[in-house]
Amino acid sequence: MTKPPEQVPPRFAFGANWQRYLASAYTPERADIAGKHLLGFLGLSRLDGMSFLDIGSGSGVHSLAAWQAGATTVASFDYDPQSVEATGSLRLLQGEPANWRVIQGSVLDEDFCATLGQFDIVYSWGVLHHTGDQWRGLANASARLKPDGRLYIALYASERHVNPSSEQCLEIKQRYNSAGWIGRRMMEAGYLWRNVCGCRWSNLIRLPIIARQYRQSRGMDLGTDMRDWLGGWPMEFSSMTEVVSHAVGLGLDLVNLAYGEGNTEFLFVRRSRAEALGFRRLPEEWGMPPVLTSLAELPDRPFFIFGTAAGAEMLARHQEAEKRPTLAGFIDLDRTGQWRGLPVLDAETFATQWPPETPVVLSTRFVLENATRLRQRGHTTIVNGQPLAITLYGQLPPETK
Numbered sequence: 001m002t003k004p005p006e007q008v009p010p011r012f013a014f015g016a017n018w019q020r021y022l023a024s025a026y027t028p029e030r031a032d033i034a035g036k037h038l039l040g041f042l043g044l045s046r047l048d049g050m051s052f053l054d055i056g057s058g059s060g061v062h063s064l065a066a067w068q069a070g071a072t073t074v075a076s077f078d079y080d081p082q083s084v085e086a087t088g089s090l091r092l093l094q095g096e097p098a099n100w101r102v103i104q105g106s107v108l109d110e111d112f113c114a115t116l117g118q119f120d121i122v123y124s125w126g127v128l129h130h131t132g133d134q135w136r137g138l139a140n141a142s143a144r145l146k147p148d149g150r151l152y153i154a155l156y157a158s159e160r161h162v163n164p165s166s167e168q169c170l171e172i173k174q175r176y177n178s179a180g181w182i183g184r185r186m187m188e189a190g191y192l193w194r195n196v197c198g199c200r201w202s203n204l205i206r207l208p209i210i211a212r213q214y215r216q217s218r219g220m221d222l223g224t225d226m227r228d229w230l231g232g233w234p235m236e237f238s239s240m241t242e243v244v245s246h247a248v249g250l251g252l253d254l255v256n257l258a259y260g261e262g263n264t265e266f267l268f269v270r271r272s273r274a275e276a277l278g279f280r281r282l283p284e285e286w287g288m289p290p291v292l293t294s295l296a297e298l299p300d301r302p303f304f305i306f307g308t309a310a311g312a313e314m315l316a317r318h319q320e321a322e323k324r325p326t327l328a329g330f331i332d333l334d335r336t337g338q339w340r341g342l343p344v345l346d347a348e349t350f351a352t353q354w355p356p357e358t359p360v361v362l363s364t365r366f367v368l369e370n371a372t373r374l375r376q377r378g379h380t381t382i383v384n385g386q387p388l389a390i391t392l393y394g395q396l397p398p399e400t401k
């Protein structure tokens with residue numbers, strides 16, 4: 001069997017972490033939440049009549065959710081024997097159903113994967129980037145798809161890891177895996193303080209509430225995901241564009257994309273099957289929007305700026321100085337109301353109130369993500385104003401920043 005490449009430091013004990021999740025956090029309610037998330041992204045209400053492959057099943061809670069959603073057969077496998085045991089223990093709780101098998105194996109092993117057959121749903125959430133060779137893992141996963149199958153994967157997208165950067169994340173993971181018991185607990189405390197509480201005492205007091213709310217995220221557990229995030233090794237980062245272009249190279253089309261769960265979620269189907277399956281094909285129109293190269297290119301008809309941070313302010317100030325009345329407002333995910341005398345709308349409200357041809361100038365770090373958000377709502381006249389805004393900001397004298 002092809003093993004994932006040896007790594008330094010050694011592999012993170014994913015399975016032990018999943019066993020701990022089952023022992024201390026798992027409840028049937030979490031499987032229900034996991035099921036809702038799974039079906040919602042797949043665009044299905046049930047999995048009746050469908051076969052389901054869970055690659056890197058971890059705790060097994062998503063295999064269980066698929067089985068409960070009516071999948072005709074479920075095959076779960078994981079490289080880590082303790083993850084296999086964890087998934088097996090959830091299967092045991094259901095009375096060891098004959099239509100759910102749990103196997104040990106690696107997604108990097110073509111021969112092993114070929115023995116599994118082909119599936120209507122191939123699911124691999126948060127796994128391929130932990131194999132040591134994610135593109136090979138992606139190719140092997142996609143080979144398990146039936147002609148009308150759906151491939152649902154989730155990967156760490158480098159665009160989302162700005163602070164800390166993907167390089168810093170890799171360094172943190174190496175330190176965590178090399179640390180002793182005390183060192184790890186200290187890193188966990190630091191993670192909670194910075195990443196979960198945002199260095200605010202008020203949030204530290206609310207930590208039990210935050211942890212309770214966290215289960216709504218796929219039925220997962222804050223402590224388990226924190227250890228997985230700090231330790232998960234091996235680890236590779238890739239940009240969303242790289243993921244999509246590798247998948248396109250494998251004959252797949254992107255039909256859904258989502259963010260917000262730490263990982264970026266992608267749904268692919270085989271080329272030209274998108275419409276037959278009731279999806280809109282996305283890749284070409286979902287690339288990076290064109291870059292605005294000069295202020296003269298700002299739209300001369302009513303337009304919105306996506307963002308209300310320093311870059312957006314630069315572009316808005318220019319409009320004000322030029323007395324150009326074309327800036328109609330801002331789009332922001334975290335605030336609404338008024339800013340600089342103009343309305344600030346969330347993406348949904350903007351899309352319902354303004355016609356699809358309204359131009360949007362992005363001034364946000366997550367360019368592809370927010371462009372996608374608008375495109376999902378029918379708005380396609382989008383330009384990336386962020387590089388220009390950053391340049392303008394850099395030219396300001398320090399005292400005016």
Ligand SMILES: C[S@@+](CC[C@H](N)C(=O)[O-])C[C@H]1O[C@@H](n2cnc3c(N)ncnc32)[C@H](O)[C@@H]1O
Binds near residue numbers: 056083106124125
């Ligand atoms: C972050 S966990 C995700 C678990 C689960 N998919 C979920 O969403 O909760 C990653 C899992 O991938 C498994 N894994 C890593 N390398 C693998 C490989 N080459 N083949 C199969 N599973 C692998 C790990 O053992 C671990 O259980």
